[in-house]
Amino acid sequence: METKFINTNTLPFCKGCSHTTISQNTEKALQKLGKSLLDVILVTDIGCLGIIDKAFDTHTVHGLHGRSVALASGVSAGVNNPDKKVIVYIGDGGATIGMQHLLDAAHNGYNMTVVVHNNMLYGMTGGQPSEFTPKGFKTPTLPQGASHKGYDICGLVTEAGASYVSRITGIGDISDQLAEAFSRDGFSLIEVMEICTSYGVKSNPGMKLKSLIREAGIEIKVYADNKPQPYETQEREGLPSLFSSDMLIEKEFPHKLNKPLRLFLSGTAGEGVQAAAEMFIRAGMRCGLNVTKKGSYPVTVGVGFSASHIILSPEPIQYTGAPRPDVIIVTSEDGLKFAQKLIDNATKESLLLIDDSIERPVTKAKIITKTFREHVGGRNAMIMAVFEYLQQADIIPMEDLMKQFMGSKISANKTLKRLIEETFEIEG
């Protein structure tokens, strides 16, 4: 006996509605293909067409308006088994609000067949026009008729990469055409031109579906019949942990810090501010200090300021902010502008180390000016400034900092390396 996919003789549609034709012919097509019930996953959209689930004895998924193709994409990729046939029922309304999902599924080649129930209007909500309503077609809320031609979804998904696409008229036996689409791997779409007996007929008296299609220039044809490129979900086994060995830092040196030290490094994007800050905290960790670092930069990271808040502390750090840093290092005009508020709020206990090319700001902080930019260029000014600060502050050994520098990519810059060695009298 043939498998019964539909469990009722009374489908939930108005008399004469083409949605009935599609449901009944879906059953027939699946029978022709010899599918069994649990080989099929039917994903339905919201709209008149979507209330069909309960009539089907396959697996069914009923989600949101317009999102069925995206949901089915997830189902299809999640199941990752081409023997399971994913069928999506969606209306012209669902395909309007969720069009991107159709393009996207075609583009990725997700294994499914989308059946677009195109009755040229929103049936469920009372017959409003969709973006598929053909020019001149009237609906209850658009008595003057649509002023533009409707979307050609078949053309669009073909362009996006669908493997099989056709448009048919939803009259009579359409099971062969449906079976053709269902039998394809990868992404296939079949658009069924329909008529909504309740709203379409009423608003366009005497209209015949076939002549309307002809007059609107809607082509009934196979749009695409390509070699399918079915989607296969990648499942990567044995990926390494995110805890890589370069994150681990062993204590090697002593430090002389007896309370938390909060610094603010402020310079220009692309001038190694973050790299200098990371070098600094890594050197701190090598002395057994607790550290935190957070970067600040404009949303477009490559322009304007680049700054880093860092904290080094002999004790665990809870609060990672520093409204009044102990030390502010500024190596460029951009950096000065961004640090301005902190400089304004600084007390006489704070230190401001600033490049001598920048005008000295008014502040209570103790100011030290040094030549960085002129000696090493903007790109390396912050690295030099960090060396300078740590030499003066004497909290962690310079040997530690140098070791950190040598381990970083920046040390490939031979001139910089030589300059650091000369200025700070230390071997790399």
Next chain:
Amino acid sequence: MQALIDGSRLMTEALVRAGAEVFIGYPITPANNLYLFSGKRFKTFLAAPDEITTLQWMSGFSAAGKLPVTATSFPGFALMLESINMAYMMELPMVIVLVQRLGPATGTATSGAQGDITLLNGMLSGGYSIPVISTSTANDCWEMAEHALKTAADLRTPVILLTSKEEVMTQFSFDLDTLKEIKPIERKYYTGDEKFIPYNRDERGVPEFLPVSNDKHQVRYTASTHNANGILEGITPEALSNTIKIQEKIENNLDSYLYYEFVKEESSDTLLVSYGITANAVREAAKILKEEGRPVSVFIPKTLLPIPDLYMNIMSGYNNVVIAEENHPGLYRKLLFGAKAPANVHSVNTIGRMINPDEIIEEVKKHGN
């Protein structure tokens, strides 16, 4: 040994170890590190073309028996809302990491915030709850991530893991040996021979699960009001009772995902309350106050929603309660105490920057501790 690490890495690694199989995401600051690390670490990683698609793909994977994760911030989360309602109604496990940033709208992508908790409280039409679990320390990034995933799978529900920019983007030194071992979730599937009823509930109110590709039983998932068979029914008593049962499942099992920290100072009549990023300022403030000889108690809820009675009981034991959070209106305070808080409940609020411990200390001293 210390490692230089950040919260994004800890969360991603924890989620994978706990058994999350697929990450689907659309980039947004400050959640981009989660996206980046997930791309390296998750078995399956998919770049979605937008956040509605993200949630729909996740729902599809979840219906197929996988545990999906995404990470986003308010603008993306807003797009996900209708689909989160769908996943809740279908009872699909998944974790959404919400990294808060300054709003409204696009706001300032690079500035942290704690401005989304009332949205989370009201995100389901009808006012039902989705568990919201938050992080407030590096170890939380690990443990709460694990709990979020386990709760999602255990209760068949979406779970929000709430965090914020500073928590996932700050690098810090951290002892990896303090991380508890995470074992992968063992998912329980329906094993019976009788017809599978997709929304038939066990004694805890949780429906048994089968992936939508099952070869033996028909499986139905429905977002519309539905009966136990997953059939759209409108307002029949059975369908309405199913809707209520989803909420009861979340509420009645609250103890299974209740996480908080309560450090009680017997001599104190002041309680500091905070969550997320501001919890660190509160802990620091409490430390300083103790050093000054004015100890205060500290209460850090980690399971933020639904709100258990226990939280109200804890707070009712204090003459002064100071609630600190990085938003202007005092959102969690309003959820706890309503539009007008009692006179002994005080707030510290900022926007656009973290609250600092001094501000909390000042508020405590104002009220005489």
